[in-house]
Amino acid sequence: MTTRIAFLKGHGTENDFVIVPDPENAIDLPPAAVAALCDRRAGIGGDGLLHVVRSAKHPEAQHMAAEAEWFMDYRNGDGSVAEMCGNGVRVFARYLQHAGLVTEGDLAIATRGGVKTVHLAKDGDVTVGMGKARLPEGDVQVSVGERSWPARNVNMGNPHAVAFVEDLAHAGTLYDAPPFSPASAYPDGVNVEFVVDRGPRHVALRVHERGSGETRSCGTGACAVAVATARRDGVDPAVTGTPATYTVDVPGGTLVITERPDGEIEMTGPAVIVAEGEIDREWLESAAR
Numbered sequence: 001m002t003t004r005i006a007f008l009k010g011h012g013t014e015n016d017f018v019i020v021p022d023p024e025n026a027i028d029l030p031p032a033a034v035a036a037l038c039d040r041r042a043g044i045g046g047d048g049l050l051h052v053v054r055s056a057k058h059p060e061a062q063h064m065a066a067e068a069e070w071f072m073d074y075r076n077g078d079g080s081v082a083e084m085c086g087n088g089v090r091v092f093a094r095y096l097q098h099a100g101l102v103t104e105g106d107l108a109i110a111t112r113g114g115v116k117t118v119h120l121a122k123d124g125d126v127t128v129g130m131g132k133a134r135l136p137e138g139d140v141q142v143s144v145g146e147r148s149w150p151a152r153n154v155n156m157g158n159p160h161a162v163a164f165v166e167d168l169a170h171a172g173t174l175y176d177a178p179p180f181s182p183a184s185a186y187p188d189g190v191n192v193e194f195v196v197d198r199g200p201r202h203v204a205l206r207v208h209e210r211g212s213g214e215t216r217s218c219g220t221g222a223c224a225v226a227v228a229t230a231r232r233d234g235v236d237p238a239v240t241g242t243p244a245t246y247t248v249d250v251p252g253g254t255l256v257i258t259e260r261p262d263g264e265i266e267m268t269g270p271a272v273i274v275a276e277g278e279i280d281r282e283w284l285e286s287a288a289r
């Protein structure tokens with residue numbers, strides 16, 4: 001058995017990922033191995049990990065194999081599994097292009113949140129069809145230290161709490177996950193976005209991601225923020241019949257989000273591969289013990 005495992009490193013608006021190509025789903029990646037790889041001091045470092053597997057070879061994706069050849073087996077930096085990662089799927093597409101497995105244009109990628117259509121543009125940006133947002137009813141509150149804010153519950157396949165704040169600095173250091181209530185709103189935890197206005201249909205966010213901590217971008221979070229901001233502004237494309245586009249600044253760049261009258265959301269932004277290397281299999285096995 002080979003003692004080396006190939007990896008790449010990539011990011012989308014500085015939401016960074018360790019990429020492990022494994023077409024046959026032959027590499028064991030238990031949560032401790034993922035956490036070791038994502039560790040920024042003792043490992044490679046990343047907000048999450050993209051395990052690249054043929055859909056037909058992964059038990060969670062076989063039912064999507066006819067539509068999408070590749071499955072994004074996404075993990076958070078702590079090793080936990082999440083339903084969807086918006087920046088991850090754009091970086092995943094960039095990896096497939098980098099590896100010569102796809103070319104510019106449209107492709108389908110299987111995720112735990114269903115099959116997503118991705119467009120690799122000539123200019124280098126990557127657009128992904130993120131599906132529709134769900135807006136569960138009910139009041140939600142999030143806190144940081146002594147401060148609390150009402151938050152909008154938005155589900156983009158994964159759960160988000162979107163709080164409008166006066167100043168992004170009010171979110172503090174965000175070392176810890178912001179407490180939320182009621183607990184029943186998010187039985188599996190939540191990603192929390194803090195948002196300020198920057199101009200007409202233009203906002204900026206900071207995010208604390210479930211399973212990763214504060215990150216410099218979150219694609220599903222940016223979509224949740226665009227929808228929450230639109231509704232706050234009284235904008236609903238399903239009512240007006242016209243698409244609504246929001247620019248969302250994140251600490252690591254800018255994402256552009258469009259919600260269409262049928263509720264479908266598209267997100268566009270950069271996705272970059274920055275490095276390639278090899279993981280020592282013995283180290284990984286011992287780190288995972």
Ligand SMILES: N[C@@H](CCC[C@H](N)C(=O)O)C(=O)O
Pocket residue numbers: 015048076081082083084085086087088158159191209210211212217218219220221
């Ligand atoms: N960074 C991601 C979201 C990753 C999953 C999230 N941490 C969760 O647990 O739901 C994105 O770009 O969407």
